[in-house]
Amino acid sequence: MTPAPAPTIRKALTIAGSDSGGGAGIQADLKTFQELGVYGMSVVTAVTAQNTLGVHAVYPMNEQAVQAQLQAIGDDLPPDAVKTGMLVDASIIEAAAECVVRYGWRNLVIDPVMIAKGGSALLRQEAVSTLTNKLLPLSALVTPNIPEAEELTGMSIVTLSDREEAARRLCQMGARGVLLKGGHDPSTQDLVIDMLYDGRSFRFWENKRLDTRHTHGTGCTLSAAITAGLARGLELPDAVDLAEAFIHAAIAHSLGIGAGQGPTNHFAYRSTTKQ
Numbered sequence: 001m002t003p004a005p006a007p008t009i010r011k012a013l014t015i016a017g018s019d020s021g022g023g024a025g026i027q028a029d030l031k032t033f034q035e036l037g038v039y040g041m042s043v044v045t046a047v048t049a050q051n052t053l054g055v056h057a058v059y060p061m062n063e064q065a066v067q068a069q070l071q072a073i074g075d076d077l078p079p080d081a082v083k084t085g086m087l088v089d090a091s092i093i094e095a096a097a098e099c100v101v102r103y104g105w106r107n108l109v110i111d112p113v114m115i116a117k118g119g120s121a122l123l124r125q126e127a128v129s130t131l132t133n134k135l136l137p138l139s140a141l142v143t144p145n146i147p148e149a150e151e152l153t154g155m156s157i158v159t160l161s162d163r164e165e166a167a168r169r170l171c172q173m174g175a176r177g178v179l180l181k182g183g184h185d186p187s188t189q190d191l192v193i194d195m196l197y198d199g200r201s202f203r204f205w206e207n208k209r210l211d212t213r214h215t216h217g218t219g220c221t222l223s224a225a226i227t228a229g230l231a232r233g234l235e236l237p238d239a240v241d242l243a244e245a246f247i248h249a250a251i252a253h254s255l256g257i258g259a260g261q262g263p264t265n266h267f268a269y270r271s272t273t274k275q
């Protein structure tokens with residue numbers, strides 16, 4: 001009997017920090033890739049000692065350690081999509097940007113992680129300009145929350161038209177697409193509205209705002225799910241559609257673990273959706 005052809009393996013890479021508590025960072029990304037049927041790979045930029053109560057310590061990797069991991073992936077395991085999370089400082093951003101160019105990596109999703117929900121800095125302030133100058137122009141999508149979009153654009157975002165203006169500016173700064181997330185918008189009390197801008201038109205995803213403290217790693221999980229969708233060959237709006245369903249299920253069915261701001265449930269999408 002002729003064996004069935006091997007399914008095409010799609011590979012996704014995350015360049016991010018390790019969260020010992022498993023809810024955000026590398027761990028959230030790899031769980032999301034796995035749940036969405038994509039082979040996950042990682043470049044660790046920092047080790048954090050973290051749990052649901054906060055970030056207790058940050059140990060950045062040195063530049064050579066990051067470069068060696070990037071090169072190991074680039075020389076042997078070309079990813080179908082790449083995402084970045086916690087990038088720590090300018091030298092790590094430059095190393096990541098250099099490899100995106102050198103290896104021709106496509107489908108780059110930037111989650112411009114700056115400050116953890118508990119308030120700890122995950123990116124040096126002086127590295128923001130390196131992120132915008134070196135990495136943003138290489139991206140298929142950037143996924144800021146409202147404070148991150150304010151920091152990247154230098155404008156304050158209060159109204160929906162401010163959001164649209166911020167997204168336009170991010171595209172002018174070089175991003176091909178922008179998903180401006182609405183979790184931090186106090187004006188939409190019952191709804192969370194995420195907005196996608198592809199340089200031409202806007203599209204909105206409205207979800208019920210869930211009353212929960214378990215939102216640790218939501219941004220990481222959402223951007224990882226988009227990356228998995230792109231790795232699987234979906235068009236950007238379809239990848240966002242998939243990711244919105246994934247994150248909404250993950251928040252709605254939280255695991256309820258930890259004494260503080262707990263993780264989302266990465267199993268929920270698979271267990272509540274007919275595959």
Ligand SMILES: Nc1ncnc2c1ncn2[C@@H]1O[C@H](COP(=O)(O)OP(=O)(O)O)[C@@H](O)[C@H]1O
Nearest residue numbers: 145181182183184192194208209210218219222
């Ligand atoms: N309370 C909530 N209920 C439902 N969805 C939420 C809630 N908080 C955040 N989300 C969703 O989680 C994702 C991350 O949103 P946001 O909180 O804005 O970003 P970040 O996690 O980067 O701070 C978005 O898709 C947003 O719509």
Ligand SMILES: Cc1ncc(COP(=O)(O)O)c(N)n1
Nearest residue numbers: 017018024025116117216217
């Ligand atoms: C390693 C790492 N990466 C990203 C986040 C952001 O996640 P959150 O905004 O939910 O704190 C985090 N806390 N830790």
